Amino acid sequence: MADYVYGPGRNHLFVPGPVNIPEQVIRAMNRQNEDYRSPAVPALTKTLLEDVKQIFKTTTGTPFLFPTTDRVFSLLWIDQQQRLNFNVDVVESDWGYGADLAALDYKLRQDPSHSIKAICIVHNETATGVTNDLSAVRKILDKHRHPALLLVDGVSSICALDFRMDEWGVDVALTGSQKALSLPTGLGIVCASPKALEASKTAKSVRVFFDWKDYLKFYKMGTYWPYTPSIQLLYGLRTALDLIFEEGLDNVIKRHNRLGTATRLAVEAWGLKNCTQKEEWFSDTVTAVVVPPYIDSAEIVKHAWKRYNLSLGLGLNKVAGKVFRIGHLGNLNELQLMGALSGVEMVLKDIGYPVKLGSGVAAAAAYLSNSTPLIPSRI
Amino acid sequence: MADYVYGPGRNHLFVPGPVNIPEQVIRAMNRQNEDYRSPAVPALTKTLLEDVKQIFKTTTGTPFLFPTTDRVFSLLWIDQQQRLNFNVDVVESDWGYGADLAALDYKLRQDPSHSIKAICIVHNETATGVTNDLSAVRKILDKHRHPALLLVDGVSSICALDFRMDEWGVDVALTGSQKALSLPTGLGIVCASPKALEASKTAKSVRVFFDWKDYLKFYKMGTYWPYTPSIQLLYGLRTALDLIFEEGLDNVIKRHNRLGTATRLAVEAWGLKNCTQKEEWFSDTVTAVVVPPYIDSAEIVKHAWKRYNLSLGLGLNKVAGKVFRIGHLGNLNELQLMGALSGVEMVLKDIGYPVKLGSGVAAAAAYLSNSTPLIPSRI
Amino acid sequence: MADYVYGPGRNHLFVPGPVNIPEQVIRAMNRQNEDYRSPAVPALTKTLLEDVKQIFKTTTGTPFLFPTTDRVFSLLWIDQQQRLNFNVDVVESDWGYGADLAALDYKLRQDPSHSIKAICIVHNETATGVTNDLSAVRKILDKHRHPALLLVDGVSSICALDFRMDEWGVDVALTGSQKALSLPTGLGIVCASPKALEASKTAKSVRVFFDWKDYLKFYKMGTYWPYTPSIQLLYGLRTALDLIFEEGLDNVIKRHNRLGTATRLAVEAWGLKNCTQKEEWFSDTVTAVVVPPYIDSAEIVKHAWKRYNLSLGLGLNKVAGKVFRIGHLGNLNELQLMGALSGVEMVLKDIGYPVKLGSGVAAAAAYLSNSTPLIPSRI
Amino acid sequence: MADYVYGPGRNHLFVPGPVNIPEQVIRAMNRQNEDYRSPAVPALTKTLLEDVKQIFKTTTGTPFLFPTTDRVFSLLWIDQQQRLNFNVDVVESDWGYGADLAALDYKLRQDPSHSIKAICIVHNETATGVTNDLSAVRKILDKHRHPALLLVDGVSSICALDFRMDEWGVDVALTGSQKALSLPTGLGIVCASPKALEASKTAKSVRVFFDWKDYLKFYKMGTYWPYTPSIQLLYGLRTALDLIFEEGLDNVIKRHNRLGTATRLAVEAWGLKNCTQKEEWFSDTVTAVVVPPYIDSAEIVKHAWKRYNLSLGLGLNKVAGKVFRIGHLGNLNELQLMGALSGVEMVLKDIGYPVKLGSGVAAAAAYLSNSTPLIPSRI
Missing domain, CATH: 3.90.1150.10 (Aspartate Aminotransferase, domain 1)
Structure with a gap:
C-alpha cells in the first residue's frame, strides 16, 4: 500500500x-511508547531543555517543546493574530524583498507612547528564500529605546542560519522539528526571554493550548509535561541535538x-x-x-x-x-x-x-x- | 544515554x-520524511479520512487529524472553556461515580429556551475507570427535544469500548493516537457531525490552531493538509487501522x-x-x-x-x-x-x-x- | 502479507x-549497509573481538565471528564429523541424562597413546534441558594428563549459564547469535584456545568456509574480514554486548x-x-x-x-x-x-x-x- | 559509538x-525473532522459494537459501575446490578480459571421454567489471555435446544483468543477498537444475554445511529449514522480491x-x-x-x-x-x-x-x- x-x-x-532525517535519528525513534510519568522521561527532558537553548544561542531563555506542527508559525502569524483580535499593523514587502527596515524605523519613531507591543518578523522567509537582518532590527529598536518585544519566526533558520537570541535581544523565537533539526514533524520549539515571560504574565490574550504557564508549572515540579509528549520525538530530538553538537x-x-x-x-x-x-x-x-x-x-x-x-x-x-x-x-x-x-x-x-x-x-x-x-x- | x-x-x-504499539505500526513508522505536497500523501490521507470514520461508527461525520496531544481533551475541558470565556455549568460527580444523568435531565427541563448550547461529557473517565452511558444521555436529550450539541471526549474509549457516533447522535467526538489506537502520541482525531459543522460556521469563539474551516478548505482542494503533517504518523495510522479492521x-x-x-x-x-x-x-x-x-x-x-x-x-x-x-x-x-x-x-x-x-x-x-x-x- | x-x-x-531481541538491539540494527573496507568497520570489529572474549571468560582465546547459523553446532556434530570422515566414538546418554563421565574416565584410561584427539561435549543440551558439568570433565582430563582438545558446544549456555573457558581449559567453544546473546540468527561465535589454534595448523581435515586461517590472515592485516560481514549484525552484537556488560x-x-x-x-x-x-x-x-x-x-x-x-x-x-x-x-x-x-x-x-x-x-x-x-x- | x-x-x-538497501526492506526487517517452527515461517518460505526462481529465470530449478556470506562464491572458487582436493584446471584470462572461450572450446574438444565434470564460470567479474557471455558458453558445450555441468557465479549479476538459467542451460547459479537484491549480507541464494540435483546424489565430495540433501529432506516435510533461518532476512527477501517484481x-x-x-x-x-x-x-x-x-x-x-x-x-x-x-x-x-x-x-x-x-x-x-x-x- x-x-x-x-x-x-x-x-x-x-x-x-x-x-531528510539522518539514519541515527530514525533509529533513535524506532521504539515503543513509555510511561512519561516514570523518572526516565523527566530525566531525558531535562537534558533536552538545557541543550536546546544552545541552538537559540541563549543562556537566559526558557524553552518550550510543544507537540504541534508549523501552524504556530510564520506567514500565518498575521492571520492568527487577527483571529485573536489583535491590532495588527502589517508592513508588507514585495516578494523577494527583505523586511522594510526603514518603515520599521519610521513606525517606531512615530510611537513615543510605546503602543506597539511587539515586532513580529520572520528570520528566513521560506516562500521566497529571503533572510532578514535581525541584528539590524535590534539596532533600530535600541536606537529608539523602544521596549516592544521582538518576536522571531525562525522556522527555516534556526539550526541552519546564524541566529543569536541573546545577542540580538530576541524575546520569542520559534522553530519546528521538521526543518533544520531534521526530525519528523511534531515539535514546535519556542524559546522565551525573561522579558517575554514577564510580559506573558500580564497579557490578556486568550491562550489555551500553547500557554507557557501550564508548562512552567510542571517545570517547577520537575515532571515537565502538562500533557503526554511523544516519547519517540523526545529521543529523536536528543539524537538530533547530539549530531548537531558533534558537528x-x-x-x-x-x-x-x-x-x-x-x-x-x-x-x-x-x-x-x-x-x-x-x-x-x-x-x-x-x-x-x-x-x-x-x-x-x-x-x-x-x-x-x-x-x-x-x-x-x-x-x-x-x-x-x-x-x-x-x-x-x-x-x-x-x-x-x-x-x-x-x-x-x-x-x-x-x-x-x-x-x-x-x-x-x-x-x-x-x-x-x-x-x-x-x-x-x-x- | x-x-x-x-x-x-x-x-x-x-x-x-x-x-503498547504493535510491531507492525512501529515498522510502518520507521521511515524518512516525505514532501506532503506530492500526490502520494493526499492519496494516503484520503484513505485515512474515509476509514477513520469506522472507528467512530459514523457514515455522516467529518473527521479531522490534528497534529497535537491530549491537551485538546477531557478533564481539562472545563478549564479550557473557561479560558475561552465560555459560560460553563459544571455538573460534578464524586470520583468513582458516573455522570449525574438526573442532574442533566433536570437542567434540560429547566432550559425551554435552549440556552444550553452543548453538553460535554467524557465517555470513559481515565482517572477513575468510569464509563458513562452515552445512549442514556442521548435519550434524555431526545426526551426534551433539546437541540444542544452532544460533545464527547472519547480519548480512552474509542477503538476499545462500544461507541456509536451516528446511533447516539454524538456531534463531536475525539480521541488521541496514543490511546486505544496504539500509536505514538501526536494525533488528535476529531469527528464532527453535520450539525456540529453547521454550528461551527456561526460560532463566535476564538479559534486558531484547531479551526475546522482551515481543514475543510484543503479537503475541498484535495490536498487535505493546511499544515505539515507527520508522515510517520500517517503511515502509522494506516497500519493501526488495518490491524483493527483485520481483527x-x-x-x-x-x-x-x-x-x-x-x-x-x-x-x-x-x-x-x-x-x-x-x-x-x-x-x-x-x-x-x-x-x-x-x-x-x-x-x-x-x-x-x-x-x-x-x-x-x-x-x-x-x-x-x-x-x-x-x-x-x-x-x-x-x-x-x-x-x-x-x-x-x-x-x-x-x-x-x-x-x-x-x-x-x-x-x-x-x-x-x-x-x-x-x-x-x-x- | x-x-x-x-x-x-x-x-x-x-x-x-x-x-526475544531487546528493543535496543533491534534499533541498533535498523540501518543501511556500509562498505566493510572503510576504516569504520575494522574499528568496530576490533572492539567486538576484544569484548566478546568476556562472554567466554577467556583472556587467552581467539574469537571468530562466522556468518552462519546453528548448523555448525551441537547435536549435529556427530553427523558432521562423520561426513568429514573422522573416526568418531559416540558416548551416548539416555535422553534426560547428562554426559556419562564414568565412560569418559574409562575411555581416557584406555588411551595411554593419546589416540583420542578431542573430546566433544555439549554444555547445555537444548533438546532436553540437561546441563553438563564441564569442570568435572576438565578434572577427568587432568587426572589422566590426557592432551585431547576439549571442544564445547555452548550454543544454549554461553551468556546464560556459568561458563569459564580459561579456568576449565576449554579449547574450542561456540555459540550462536540467536541464543542467549538475543540477536537475530546469523553469527556463529567461536573461541579457540592457543592450543586449539596450534593444533589447527597441522590438522589435515578438509576446511573451507570455516577455516580459521583465513580469518587470522585478515586479523593480522587489521581489516578483520575475509568475507563480507553483516554490518547490521555487527552493530547488533555491539549493543548486545553493551547490554550484557551493563547488567x-x-x-x-x-x-x-x-x-x-x-x-x-x-x-x-x-x-x-x-x-x-x-x-x-x-x-x-x-x-x-x-x-x-x-x-x-x-x-x-x-x-x-x-x-x-x-x-x-x-x-x-x-x-x-x-x-x-x-x-x-x-x-x-x-x-x-x-x-x-x-x-x-x-x-x-x-x-x-x-x-x-x-x-x-x-x-x-x-x-x-x-x-x-x-x-x-x-x- | x-x-x-x-x-x-x-x-x-x-x-x-x-x-544500498531500500527503506522498504529495512522496514520489513525491523522486527522481533519468531519461532521458525510455527506455521508462519514455512508459509512465508514457500512463497520465497517459488518466487526466487523468477530472478534466475528458471521454472525447473530448485532454489536454496543458505545462511552465509559471499565466501561460497566467485574468485575464491578455485581455492575452495583445491582445498576440497578437486582436480581443477584453471583457465586464466588477463585482468580486464572475459573468459577465454577459445580455450574452453579447445579443452572440450580434447575431452571426448567427458572427464571434465563441470565448467565453472563467473558471469560478472566484480573485481574488474567484466561480463562474460554465458549464452556463448552454452553454445560451445552444445556444439561438443559435452555433458559437463555449467556452474555460474552470478553474485554481481543476478537481479541486475540479463541472466537466463533455463534458456542457457545453467546447472548451478548462485548470488548473495547483499548484491543486486539489495539486502544485508546473510543469504547465499543457490539454484540447481534437475541435472545438478541428480549429479549431487552420486557425487563423492565432502559436504557438510551446504549440503542440498539436508534441505531437500525438509522441503519434503514442508518445514523447509534444517537449521534456524534469519527471520529478518526472510521478511527482507520477501520485500526485496516484491520491489523487483513491482518494477x-x-x-x-x-x-x-x-x-x-x-x-x-x-x-x-x-x-x-x-x-x-x-x-x-x-x-x-x-x-x-x-x-x-x-x-x-x-x-x-x-x-x-x-x-x-x-x-x-x-x-x-x-x-x-x-x-x-x-x-x-x-x-x-x-x-x-x-x-x-x-x-x-x-x-x-x-x-x-x-x-x-x-x-x-x-x-x-x-x-x-x-x-x-x-x-x-x-x-
Whole structure:
C-alpha cells in the first residue's frame, strides 16, 4: 500500500521542509511508547531543555517543546493574530524583498507612547528564500529605546542560519522539528526571554493550548509535561541535538552557507534568476528560482518527482507557477545536493529550457571542491 | 544515554496511555520524511479520512487529524472553556461515580429556551475507570427535544469500548493516537457531525490552531493538509487501522471487555476494591484499584517500575495515593495482562499487603481460559 | 502479507532459540549497509573481538565471528564429523541424562597413546534441558594428563549459564547469535584456545568456509574480514554486548538461574515432571516438561500458539510428542516469564490436563518475589 | 559509538556490494525473532522459494537459501575446490578480459571421454567489471555435446544483468543477498537444475554445511529449514522480491544498463580508461576505472570517503592502486548516481588529475535525460 508511488532508489527530498532525517535519528525513534510519568522521561527532558537553548544561542531563555506542527508559525502569524483580535499593523514587502527596515524605523519613531507591543518578523522567509537582518532590527529598536518585544519566526533558520537570541535581544523565537533539526514533524520549539515571560504574565490574550504557564508549572515540579509528549520525538530530538553538537553548530551553519552558495552558483550558471532581489537577503536554506514566463514552474516540480524521484518546492501564492524552490537545509551533504542540482538540470532540459547540461553542477563543484573541509572524525 | 534506566527484558506498559504499539505500526513508522505536497500523501490521507470514520461508527461525520496531544481533551475541558470565556455549568460527580444523568435531565427541563448550547461529557473517565452511558444521555436529550450539541471526549474509549457516533447522535467526538489506537502520541482525531459543522460556521469563539474551516478548505482542494503533517504518523495510522479492521472492531471491543473483566476478577480475588462505585460504570480500558489506608499507592507504582519493569498508573488529584491504575487498553493480549497481574500480586506482597500469591491470576485465568477465542488467522 | 497469522498483542516467544531481541538491539540494527573496507568497520570489529572474549571468560582465546547459523553446532556434530570422515566414538546418554563421565574416565584410561584427539561435549543440551558439568570433565582430563582438545558446544549456555573457558581449559567453544546473546540468527561465535589454534595448523581435515586461517590472515592485516560481514549484525552484537556488560555478566547468569528455578517450581506445582533426570543437570535456559501419556505434547505447542500467541518448543526426536519445552533464555524478565507460565497453565487446562489454575504461577511468584533484585539503574 | 566516523548527510555507497538497501526492506526487517517452527515461517518460505526462481529465470530449478556470506562464491572458487582436493584446471584470462572461450572450446574438444565434470564460470567479474557471455558458453558445450555441468557465479549479476538459467542451460547459479537484491549480507541464494540435483546424489565430495540433501529432506516435510533461518532476512527477501517484481525484472535490468552506460560515458568524458578491455564485456553493475600511473587509486577511495562521504571500491590484487571501482548495482536511481559521479569528479580534481569539472556529469546527463522513463506508478 505504502508503495503505490514506488520508484527505485532513494527519494531526493529538496523541499524546504520537511527535510531528510539522518539514519541515527530514525533509529533513535524506532521504539515503543513509555510511561512519561516514570523518572526516565523527566530525566531525558531535562537534558533536552538545557541543550536546546544552545541552538537559540541563549543562556537566559526558557524553552518550550510543544507537540504541534508549523501552524504556530510564520506567514500565518498575521492571520492568527487577527483571529485573536489583535491590532495588527502589517508592513508588507514585495516578494523577494527583505523586511522594510526603514518603515520599521519610521513606525517606531512615530510611537513615543510605546503602543506597539511587539515586532513580529520572520528570520528566513521560506516562500521566497529571503533572510532578514535581525541584528539590524535590534539596532533600530535600541536606537529608539523602544521596549516592544521582538518576536522571531525562525522556522527555516534556526539550526541552519546564524541566529543569536541573546545577542540580538530576541524575546520569542520559534522553530519546528521538521526543518533544520531534521526530525519528523511534531515539535514546535519556542524559546522565551525573561522579558517575554514577564510580559506573558500580564497579557490578556486568550491562550489555551500553547500557554507557557501550564508548562512552567510542571517545570517547577520537575515532571515537565502538562500533557503526554511523544516519547519517540523526545529521543529523536536528543539524537538530533547530539549530531548537531558533534558537528558543531557553527560548522552546521557553515555547511548551510556552502550548500546555499553552491546552489546559487548553479542557478546563475543555468542563466536563471534568484527570486531574492538582493544578495544581502540570500538564503542559505532555500533558493527560489524564477523560471522564464513560457514555463510553468509547477510542471518542473511535477516532472522532477515523476521522472527522477526528486522533490522540489512549489512556488506559493503570488509566485505560484513562477518559481520553484530548492530546499537545502537540514542534515544534508555536498553530493546529495549535487545529485539534486544535476536532476534540476535534466528537468529543465526535459521541460524545454535551453540549459547547458553540466553547467550548474560544474559551477557548484568548482566552489565546493575548494571549500568543503574533510570530515573531522575521518581525518 | 537512552538506557540509563535500563533493565533486562521488556517494559510492561500498563498505564492508561500511552499504550503498547504493535510491531507492525512501529515498522510502518520507521521511515524518512516525505514532501506532503506530492500526490502520494493526499492519496494516503484520503484513505485515512474515509476509514477513520469506522472507528467512530459514523457514515455522516467529518473527521479531522490534528497534529497535537491530549491537551485538546477531557478533564481539562472545563478549564479550557473557561479560558475561552465560555459560560460553563459544571455538573460534578464524586470520583468513582458516573455522570449525574438526573442532574442533566433536570437542567434540560429547566432550559425551554435552549440556552444550553452543548453538553460535554467524557465517555470513559481515565482517572477513575468510569464509563458513562452515552445512549442514556442521548435519550434524555431526545426526551426534551433539546437541540444542544452532544460533545464527547472519547480519548480512552474509542477503538476499545462500544461507541456509536451516528446511533447516539454524538456531534463531536475525539480521541488521541496514543490511546486505544496504539500509536505514538501526536494525533488528535476529531469527528464532527453535520450539525456540529453547521454550528461551527456561526460560532463566535476564538479559534486558531484547531479551526475546522482551515481543514475543510484543503479537503475541498484535495490536498487535505493546511499544515505539515507527520508522515510517520500517517503511515502509522494506516497500519493501526488495518490491524483493527483485520481483527474486526467489534472483536477489538470484545477483547477489551475480556481483559477488563479478567482484571476486575483479579482485583476482587486480591480482596481489593475497584474505585468505580457501580458495576454499570465499570471500564474495560482502565481499572482504578483502591488500596488500604495504610498503603501509599504511589509506592506501588514506584516499586513495580523499579523491581519488575512494570508501569502502572498513579492515582491523580483527589485519589492520589489512594488508588493505582491498571491500563488495559490498546493492542494487548491475554498473556501480557497475566504477566502484569502477576506483577501486581508480587508488588502487593512486597509492599506489605497480605495478598495470596496466584489468587488474582487464577481468577483471571479461570475466566480467560473459558472465553478467549482462537486467533482467527491461525485456526 | 507478513501478518497472515496476525493476532493482537505481542508474541510470547519461549522456544529455546531464537529468543526475544531487546528493543535496543533491534534499533541498533535498523540501518543501511556500509562498505566493510572503510576504516569504520575494522574499528568496530576490533572492539567486538576484544569484548566478546568476556562472554567466554577467556583472556587467552581467539574469537571468530562466522556468518552462519546453528548448523555448525551441537547435536549435529556427530553427523558432521562423520561426513568429514573422522573416526568418531559416540558416548551416548539416555535422553534426560547428562554426559556419562564414568565412560569418559574409562575411555581416557584406555588411551595411554593419546589416540583420542578431542573430546566433544555439549554444555547445555537444548533438546532436553540437561546441563553438563564441564569442570568435572576438565578434572577427568587432568587426572589422566590426557592432551585431547576439549571442544564445547555452548550454543544454549554461553551468556546464560556459568561458563569459564580459561579456568576449565576449554579449547574450542561456540555459540550462536540467536541464543542467549538475543540477536537475530546469523553469527556463529567461536573461541579457540592457543592450543586449539596450534593444533589447527597441522590438522589435515578438509576446511573451507570455516577455516580459521583465513580469518587470522585478515586479523593480522587489521581489516578483520575475509568475507563480507553483516554490518547490521555487527552493530547488533555491539549493543548486545553493551547490554550484557551493563547488567553484568554474572547478574545475567543469576537472572537465568532465577527464571530457571521459577519455571521448575511451576512445573512441580502443576504435578508434571522435568525431562531432566537429576537436579545436578537442571538447565537454567530450557526446561523440557514431560506430559502424561494421554496427551500429545505437540498439541500443547500448537494450541498455545493458536489461542494465546505463545510459542513453546516441541519435543524433538526420541521425546517428540512426550515433552514440550519452555525456553527461558536471553533478554527476558520475570513478568514475561509469568505471562508465559500462566499461558502454559491455561493451555494445560484447555487440553484436558487437570491443572489447578494459578498453582504454577503462585509457586514461581513466591520464589521470585523473594529473589528478584531491584533494577540497579532505578534504585 | 556507532558514529565515531560521523559525517552529516547520507553515505553515498558505490562499492560493488554491499549495496544500498531500500527503506522498504529495512522496514520489513525491523522486527522481533519468531519461532521458525510455527506455521508462519514455512508459509512465508514457500512463497520465497517459488518466487526466487523468477530472478534466475528458471521454472525447473530448485532454489536454496543458505545462511552465509559471499565466501561460497566467485574468485575464491578455485581455492575452495583445491582445498576440497578437486582436480581443477584453471583457465586464466588477463585482468580486464572475459573468459577465454577459445580455450574452453579447445579443452572440450580434447575431452571426448567427458572427464571434465563441470565448467565453472563467473558471469560478472566484480573485481574488474567484466561480463562474460554465458549464452556463448552454452553454445560451445552444445556444439561438443559435452555433458559437463555449467556452474555460474552470478553474485554481481543476478537481479541486475540479463541472466537466463533455463534458456542457457545453467546447472548451478548462485548470488548473495547483499548484491543486486539489495539486502544485508546473510543469504547465499543457490539454484540447481534437475541435472545438478541428480549429479549431487552420486557425487563423492565432502559436504557438510551446504549440503542440498539436508534441505531437500525438509522441503519434503514442508518445514523447509534444517537449521534456524534469519527471520529478518526472510521478511527482507520477501520485500526485496516484491520491489523487483513491482518494477519488473526486465526494467530492473534496463535500469542497470542505463546506469552502467551513464557511468562509462562519464569515465570517457574524464579522459580515463575502463579496465574492461572490450565493449562486449562491459559490466552494467561495476565499472573499474584505470587511473594514470602517477596516481594511487587507493588515495582516491580514501579521499572520497574522508571528504565527501562517498564509498568507492578499491582495486584488488593485480590492479590494486591502479584502478578504483564504481559499483552501480542494486536499488539505485539516476540522481544517486549523478551525485556519486559528481563526487568522483571533485575527488579527481582534489587528487591532482586534470579533470574538467562537470564533464562526466554532463555526458551522463545527456544520455540519461534521453533514456530515463517516467516512474510508472507516478504517470
